Amino acid sequence: MEFESPITIALAKGRILKDTLPLLKHAGIELRDDPDTSRKLILDTNIDAVKVVLIRATDVPTYVQWGAADLGVSGKDTLIEHGGDGLYEPLDLQIAKCRLMVAGHPGARLDGQRLRIATKYVKAAKQHFAAKGQQVEIIKLYGSMELAPLVGLSDLIVDLVESGNTLKANGLVPLEFVMDISSRLVVNKASWKMKHETIIALVESLAEVING
Ligand SMILES: Nc1ncnc2c1ncn2[C@@H]1O[C@H](COP(=O)(O)OP(=O)(O)OP(=O)(O)O)[C@@H](O)[C@H]1O
Numbered sequence: 001m002e003f004e005s006p007i008t009i010a011l012a013k014g015r016i017l018k019d020t021l022p023l024l025k026h027a028g029i030e031l032r033d034d035p036d037t038s039r040k041l042i043l044d045t046n047i048d049a050v051k052v053v054l055i056r057a058t059d060v061p062t063y064v065q066w067g068a069a070d071l072g073v074s075g076k077d078t079l080i081e082h083g084g085d086g087l088y089e090p091l092d093l094q095i096a097k098c099r100l101m102v103a104g105h106p107g108a109r110l111d112g113q114r115l116r117i118a119t120k121y122v123k124a125a126k127q128h129f130a131a132k133g134q135q136v137e138i139i140k141l142y143g144s145m146e147l148a149p150l151v152g153l154s155d156l157i158v159d160l161v162e163s164g165n166t167l168k169a170n171g172l173v174p175l176e177f178v179m180d181i182s183s184r185l186v187v188n189k190a191s192w193k194m195k196h197e198t199i200i201a202l203v204e205s206l207a208e209v210i211n212g
């Protein structure tokens, strides 16, 4: 495909980068640097007009919102917490799939008074319990949520579950489904207008590989 406008794509190291690279390859974009060995944060690709910036997963919507990157790939969980201001979300890339779940000790109560929930996903957790009419106290954490019920910090957690191995290793179980999660292509609203041809061509090419 032709790249009429220069574009910057924001990706997070780890599963998003690993799962996004084959999709970009289909669109004719390949990294020149090896992200596993390079310490560079701005990576060149085989197309001079296309750069990739490597940032924390939770920072991807912020870079794209402010136009520091034209587009990016972000988990739906992260997008909900960010709020989605200044972003379009044109494509479900169907990668990094998992579920947001309420989890805790086997048989833990899911209702009643003074229910304490530890989570990194404050907005999603609030929405979930509000929809059930359940009052909760949310404790914001930035990782290792599984520890919270083990040390009495919370009754329950709201966390991502894929294989269930992390919960199991800590004697916890999934108790209630919150939502399915996958990663989305996000596009800066101004870039969407200013670089429309290039971005639409990229979206179409990615949609082609996802839909087979
Ligand atoms: N076990 C998992 N299986 C599948 N997808 C997952 C899993 N854990 C997280 N994800 C998805 O992948 C995205 C990126 O996860 P990653 O672990 O790279 O970053 P993070 O630790 O959530 O964010 P940050 O590093 O910014 O705190 C998440 O936002 C989520 O959508």
Ligand SMILES: O=P(O)(O)OC[C@H]1O[C@H](OP(=O)(O)OP(=O)(O)O)[C@H](O)[C@@H]1O
Pocket: 143, 144, 159, 160, 161, 162, 163, 164, 165, 166, 167
């Ligand atoms: O059900 P499982 O297959 O065990 O996956 C779930 C785990 O994966 C994620 O953590 P991750 O491995 O990304 O670690 P991090 O978020 O702390 O980087 C998530 O926060 C869970 O802890």
